[in-house]
Amino acid sequence: MEYTVKQVASMSGVSERTLRYYDKIDLLHPAHVGTNGYRYYDQTSLLRLQQILFFRELGFRLNEIKAILDQPDFDVLQALATHRAALQRRLYHLHDLLRTIDRTIDYLQGEHSMKDEALFEGFSPEKQAEYEQEMRDKYGSETVDESVRRWNNYSPEERDTIKAQGEAVFRAMRDAINEGHTSPAAQTQVRALQQHIGHFYECTLEILRGLGEVYVSHPDFVATFERIHPDLPNFLHAAIDYYCDQHTE
Amino acid sequence: MEYTVKQVASMSGVSERTLRYYDKIDLLHPAHVGTNGYRYYDQTSLLRLQQILFFRELGFRLNEIKAILDQPDFDVLQALATHRAALQRRLYHLHDLLRTIDRTIDYLQGEHSMKDEALFEGFSPEKQAEYEQEMRDKYGSETVDESVRRWNNYSPEERDTIKAQGEAVFRAMRDAINEGHTSPAAQTQVRALQQHIGHFYECTLEILRGLGEVYVSHPDFVATFERIHPDLPNFLHAAIDYYCDQHTE
DNA sequence: CTTGACTTTGACGTTACGTCAGGGCGTATG
DNA sequence: CATACGCCCTGACGTAACGTCAAAGTCAAG
Numbered sequence: 001m002e003y004t005v006k007q008v009a010s011m012s013g014v015s016e017r018t019l020r021y022y023d024k025i026d027l028l029h030p031a032h033v034g035t036n037g038y039r040y041y042d043q044t045s046l047l048r049l050q051q052i053l054f055f056r057e058l059g060f061r062l063n064e065i066k067a068i069l070d071q072p073d074f075d076v077l078q079a080l081a082t083h084r085a086a087l088q089r090r091l092y093h094l095h096d097l098l099r100t101i102d103r104t105i106d107y108l109q110g111e112h113s114m115k116d117e118a119l120f121e122g123f124s125p126e127k128q129a130e131y132e133q134e135m136r137d138k139y140g141s142e143t144v145d146e147s148v149r150r151w152n153n154y155s156p157e158e159r160d161t162i163k164a165q166g167e168a169v170f171r172a173m174r175d176a177i178n179e180g181h182t183s184p185a186a187q188t189q190v191r192a193l194q195q196h197i198g199h200f201y202e203c204t205l206e207i208l209r210g211l212g213e214v215y216v217s218h219p220d221f222v223a224t225f226e227r228i229h230p231d232l233p234n235f236l237h238a239a240i241d242y243y244c245d246q247h248t249e
Numbered sequence: 250m251e252y253t254v255k256q257v258a259s260m261s262g263v264s265e266r267t268l269r270y271y272d273k274i275d276l277l278h279p280a281h282v283g284t285n286g287y288r289y290y291d292q293t294s295l296l297r298l299q300q301i302l303f304f305r306e307l308g309f310r311l312n313e314i315k316a317i318l319d320q321p322d323f324d325v326l327q328a329l330a331t332h333r334a335a336l337q338r339r340l341y342h343l344h345d346l347l348r349t350i351d352r353t354i355d356y357l358q359g360e361h362s363m364k365d366e367a368l369f370e371g372f373s374p375e376k377q378a379e380y381e382q383e384m385r386d387k388y389g390s391e392t393v394d395e396s397v398r399r400w401n402n403y404s405p406e407e408r409d410t411i412k413a414q415g416e417a418v419f420r421a422m423r424d425a426i427n428e429g430h431t432s433p434a435a436q437t438q439v440r441a442l443q444q445h446i447g448h449f450y451e452c453t454l455e456i457l458r459g460l461g462e463v464y465v466s467h468p469d470f471v472a473t474f475e476r477i478h479p480d481l482p483n484f485l486h487a488a489i490d491y492y493c494d495q496h497t498e
Numbered sequence: 499c500t501t502g503a504c505t506t507t508g509a510c511g512t513t514a515c516g517t518c519a520g521g522g523c524g525t526a527t528g
Numbered sequence: 529c530a531t532a533c534g535c536c537c538t539g540a541c542g543t544a545a546c547g548t549c550a551a552a553g554t555c556a557a558g
Binding site: 001003011012013043046047049050053054057076077080081083084087088090091094095097098101102104105108109116117119120123179180182183 | 250252260261262292295296298299302303306325326329330332333336337339340343344346347350351353354357358365366368369372429431
């Protein structure tokens with residue numbers, strides 16, 4: 001099946017001008033061009049267009065997108081998985097914005113005070129990373145020592161039990177993933193996680209929240225959890241955040 | 250408390266250049282300017298900046314934002330509520346994108362076929378409106394006649410019962426709103442809604458889905474449901490969509 | 499064979515900034 | 529007191545990703 005510019009435009013939602021522009025900058029060529037000069041697109045070009053739109057949605061520039069798509073070892077399936085994770089992150093990011101709205105409304109109605117900085121929570125992505133860095137500095141190194149100390153205090157049998165418990169938690173988490181991060185199943189597992197961590201160091205809500213941040217920012221954690229399930233890092237982050245919110249207010 | 254450009258920039262995530270630009274185009278003036286020419290922002294200007302960022306996030310152009318914010322009867326609280334609803338819509342929109350990714354992955358792995366058009370579900374907002382229009386044309390006028398005919402066939406007592414049933418459904422929906430649109434409570438109510446509508450005309454899944462679209466696009470419905478709860482239109486849409494997905498595959 | 503919808507290629511305009519250059523302000527330090 | 533250093537200012541030009549015409553060729557239907 002072949003499509004003209006107009007058809008592709010109406011199908012994908014981009015303008016005809018955009019398609020011609022993408023052709024000109026060598027980002028997306030039609031499958032072939034007729035002797036009359038008309039552009040004809042096939043399914044392969046449509047899939048490429050879909051990729052372009054995903055990257056664009058995620059804020060990439062067109063030349064970056066071109067560079068990525070033109071890599072000889074570019075893997076569509078892997079790219080889609082990455083898009084999925086990124087969009088998932090944006091989803092939680094949207095939740096932050098919604099919370100910021102609610103808190104601003106409450107604040108304007110005089111129900112509580114609010115730091116000026118909190119007016120912008122959920123907007124900037126760079127600030128996000130900054131915040132995560134802070135968290136790691138704050139709760140990372142201090143607690144590592146403590147955790148090693150505690151771990152060494154357990155007997156080998158206890159250690160096995162604890163390890164099994166930890167694995168059970170993350171398996172249960174994975175199973176709860178499509179019930180939503182606010183689901184009772186997920187929340188129960190967050191509590192279990194907090195108890196589990198208690199074996200290593202005192203896990204306050206504040207620390208727990210910090211851990212949630214680390215789980216999506218620290219590559220090691222991300223890699224580990226993604227092997228269990230591609231969305232697990234984001235899911236854990238969201239579930240923990242929600243849990244902490246519930247138990248704070 | 251007063252802030253300089255740099256402070257506001259780091260706080261809000263926008264660049265210093267952007268702040269100066271917003272000043273120049275009269276979108277956001279600092280609270281006052283020192284004799285040295287320095288810009289100083291206070292909380293009022295921060296709140297205005299927050300508004301600007303919300304509108305910008307939603308795709309408004311700066312001159313449009315200026316026009317809106319400069320309306321003498323502009324109501325911050327109402328605006329925040331509107332932002333909330335719009336962001337909620339975007340949230341469901343993101344879910345569409347995630348679904349499109351999953352379906353594309355499955356398709357590429359040869360697990361099922363896929364219409365070319367389905368590659369782009371969730372991308373364009375204009376197409377969304379187009380689709381909704383189509384839906385209304387398709388299921389709107391045809392079924393209106395039918396519905397009137399059926400309604401007239403009921404006795405006054407029956408009509409009261411049916412009306413009460415309808416109200417009960419939407420009240421229950423409102424109560425289920427924070428349990429998520431996939432929650433059993435919400436899904437039960439979608440089924441109840443389908444049965445309720447059955448009093449007027451045969452409510453197939455296809456029609457039900459069409460109704461879900463109408464609930465967020467037709468101003469009358471939106472207004473009615475928003476009076477019950479500001480998020481109800483979007484919530485209904487999402488819950489119905491999810492319900493139909495579950496019962497289709 | 500004409501009409502009207504569709505296509506093409508330029509060329510210029512626009513939005514929302516980024517990125518310098520060139521120069522003042524402010525305060526901590528030698 | 530000078531000077532260094534970071535922050536502030538104002539132009540001015542550059543850029544990305546198109547939008548918006550204009551002028552002209554193409555194609556299917558009536």
